[in-house]
Amino acid sequence: MSVADPKARQNARILCATCEIGAASAAGSGHFCPFVDRSRQAGELIYLEGEPANHVWFVKQGIIVLLRKGGENNAEGRVRAVRFPGSFIGLEAVVTDRYIDSARATTDAVLCGTTREGVDTWLGKKGAPARTALELTLRAESVDLPRRAPPDGNAVERVAAWLCEEGPRGETLTLPRRIVADLLGMRPETLSRAMAILAERGAIEVSRTNLRIVSENKLAELASGGSLPSS
Amino acid sequence: MSVADPKARQNARILCATCEIGAASAAGSGHFCPFVDRSRQAGELIYLEGEPANHVWFVKQGIIVLLRKGGENNAEGRVRAVRFPGSFIGLEAVVTDRYIDSARATTDAVLCGTTREGVDTWLGKKGAPARTALELTLRAESVDLPRRAPPDGNAVERVAAWLCEEGPRGETLTLPRRIVADLLGMRPETLSRAMAILAERGAIEVSRTNLRIVSENKLAELASGGSLPSS
DNA sequence: CGGCAATTTGAACATTTTCAATACGGGTGG
């Protein structure tokens, strides 16, 4: 079969001489590259979801997984994406205070890192088109909720978790149920049943066209599997 | 409860006078904004996954859903994300030839659009730091496969679809099964069983540590529910 | 060579999907 040697990309290493970041630095305002090499061992945690986003990294070698737990439940978070050499990780630092995922090296890795201020300077003038586009893109990505599947909790828990996150923003509550169901990785019928249960438990009030959060506490509790499961 | 009026954001409209894009344009090389207003009706398709990415849009008003079908199966694609005023859609045009999602207005909407060349000029010099970062971010995003869930097909179909997309790149084949399972929205045990079935059907060969694609055709067939389901 | 961790396998159980039928609610035309 045509699969390339699996080790090839894993061992590939970006050198400063040929690095896009290095090249960009020469073209940028700073005229020098603020990123500094740093090695990580396989399995090592690079940063943790929710902690202050003080650093941004560029992957030069190795494979990094991004995990997101979203709500406050499920202990460790699930893998959301995989990053290879040539990608940034933690770039959300440009638009948020805290990391939106955890990052962990799955192989020995070489990362080039700099501080939040470092990238801030490196990116050039705020309000420039490319920088504005970058920020809007990162911002959109940071509120995208990872596609949820049964391993993330059952239907009721996922709906409750979603309402905890999205509810306060209030925007998505008017979306057609079919769309919400898609986002939560379930069928409209399942969403409907889950909302009926949340309503029955007094966490929300639903009509066919409206949805009102009655108790954020109850919602949070149900999101993490609380309340008697009953039946 | 504290949910803002649901209609508020939906009817909010960004004006050129206060638009980030407009402001950025003044700061940019072009010194004028290449984006032009265009209205869309609720339900209207804005662009289709896979078609040439000739335009980029900025959402000024309304709610847009992004759908992705990924493989060749499931007819219409599932909602992957929701975009509100203040976001770009179709910005992948900067790094790819074709749209990676379909976009559809769920409410009446006002979009500001320009051509691929338009943004290209607007973004400023290629190789500048902010632009490089933008491109790397978009590229990473465009290969991210959305977390999968049962509505996307059963376990066997999802694994087969994943192998069809990722297999040729070969990079992810070496990832620990537990990580792959997470990405596919299933438990490691379920992944294991699914791969056993694919192997039994002659689509792949698996050992505990290796995975080789034997027949891409069979894989594609199984990805779309083909072959006798048997049991 | 031995121990550990990841993967595989098995069987019972829980959940979700399905498919069909019903009930709404908004929009249309009279």
Next chain:
DNA sequence: CCACCCGTATTGAAAATGTTCAAATTGCCG
């Protein structure tokens, strides 16, 4: 302004699917 229609949302019951938990296997690393 009201009756009627149509598509979306809800409900029900059976079937399919995935999860769970435990046990066995295997490969890797020291």
